[in-house]
Amino acid sequence: xxxxxxxxxxxxxxxxxxxxxxxxxxxxxxxxxxxxxxxxxxxxxxxxxxxxxxxxxxxxxxxxxxxxxxxxxxxxxxxxxxxxxxxxxxxxxxxxxxxxxxxxxxxxxxxxxxxxxxxxxxxxxxxxxxxxxxxxxxxxxxxxxxxxxxxxxxxxxxxxxxxxxxxxxxxxxxxxxxxxxxxxxxxxxxxxxxxxxxxxxxxxxxxxxxxxxxxxxxxxxxxxx
Numbered sequence: 229x230x231x232x233x234x235x236x237x238x239x240x241x242x243x244x245x246x247x248x249x250x251x252x253x254x255x256x257x258x259x260x261x262x263x264x265x266x267x268x269x270x271x272x273x274x275x276x277x278x279x280x281x282x283x284x285x286x287x288x289x290x291x292x293x294x295x296x297x298x299x300x301x302x303x304x305x306x307x308x309x310x311x312x313x314x315x316x317x318x319x320x321x322x323x324x325x326x327x328x329x330x331x332x333x334x335x336x337x338x339x340x341x342x343x344x345x346x347x348x349x350x351x352x353x354x355x356x357x358x359x360x361x362x363x364x365x366x367x368x369x370x371x372x373x374x375x376x377x378x379x380x381x382x383x384x385x386x387x388x389x390x391x392x393x394x395x396x397x398x399x400x401x402x403x404x405x406x407x408x409x410x411x412x413x414x415x416x417x418x419x420x421x422x423x424x425x426x427x428x429x430x431x432x433x434x435x436x437x438x439x440x441x442x443x444x445x446x447x448x449x450x451x452x453x
Contacts (some may be wrong), residue, residue, distance in 0.1 A: 231281045239264070243451035245302025247274045248292070257307040267311040269410065271320040272301040272344075277337045280381035281452040290336035302347060309360075316359030318410055321348045325366050325423040329430040330438065332445050333452045337378075354416065361413045365406055368423025371396040381452075396420075 233240040245256045260267060275297050305319055307403040314321060326334060327341035343365055352362035360384055371394070380386050397420050409417050416423050430437040447452065 230294070234384065237253065245274075247304060248295035250303050253303035254301065256304065256410040257311070261311060262293045266315055267308050269316050269320065270304060270308045270312060270318070271322070271406075273320075274300050275340075276376040277334065278380070279333050279378045279386055279452060280335065282335045284452070285383040286381060286383060289379050289381065290339070292379070292383065294340050294343070297337070298347070301344050303424075303437055305351065311314075313355065313358055313360060316361070316411070318361040318408060319348065319351065320361060320406065321345075321362070321364045322406075323348075323364050323366050323420070325420075325426055326370050327364070327366055328418070328427050330441060332442060333448075347411040349436045360408075361419065363406075363409055363414055364429070365402075365409070365417045366419065366423065367402050368420030368426075369396045370399055370400050370402055370419075388450045 243256045243259045245252045247253055257267070259391065276293055278285070278293050280289070301321060308319070311317075324337075324341045324345050325331075326338045327345040331338050348362050348364050352360070357361075361441055376387055377385050379416060402419060405419065407419065417428055426437070426441070429440065442453075
């Protein structure tokens with residue numbers, strides 16, 4: 229990524245960061261400001277998933293998912309906020325359709341995305357009079373390695389994706405849509421036709437949606453439920 233940016237004439241700095249650690253997030257923001265003197269946009273994109281029934285899931289797996297997906301967003305946003313307010317900049321949160329609807333077999337992942345949504349939507353209201361822009365992005369199934377690295381009930385990578393990645397929206401397309409939405413300072417994005425339908429049905433016909441979601445996810449190979 230850094231090489232690609234520099235190839236097209238841009239400047240980039242690489243800071244190795246574990247977003248579940250406050251000190252790493254603080255250092256990330258500090259190094260960024262040292263390099264560029266300001267922060268215009270913060271993209272909270274670091275994330276990990278899990279796939280297991282809650283009855284078999286070790287609690288430290290759920291905690292790890294929450295620490296990366298939710299607390300990583302909180303930490304980075306906290307340390308970047310003063311600089312973003314100076315620029316009337318943007319905080320982007322890459323959430324998920326699972327930040328709006330349930331997804332069986334992913335209790336920890338869904339909890340982290342619901343928490344992320346609540347945090348960012350509230351942050352938007354707190355600073356709406358100070359010019360802070362907050363965009364919450366809800367991608368549908370996106371072609372990436374997140375399902376390959378998703379944790380099983382023991383916290384080990386499941387390695388194989390249970391879904392057809394070729395039928396999903398490419399990550400590059402998601403990125404382009406997010407860029408356009410950031411420029412227009414939109415507040416919310418729901419991506420993919422399937423994702424939009426899932427959100428609409430769940431909001432209007434929740435009991436029906438429960439059954440449809442259960443039926444769809446139970447088709448996965450080695451479904452945990």
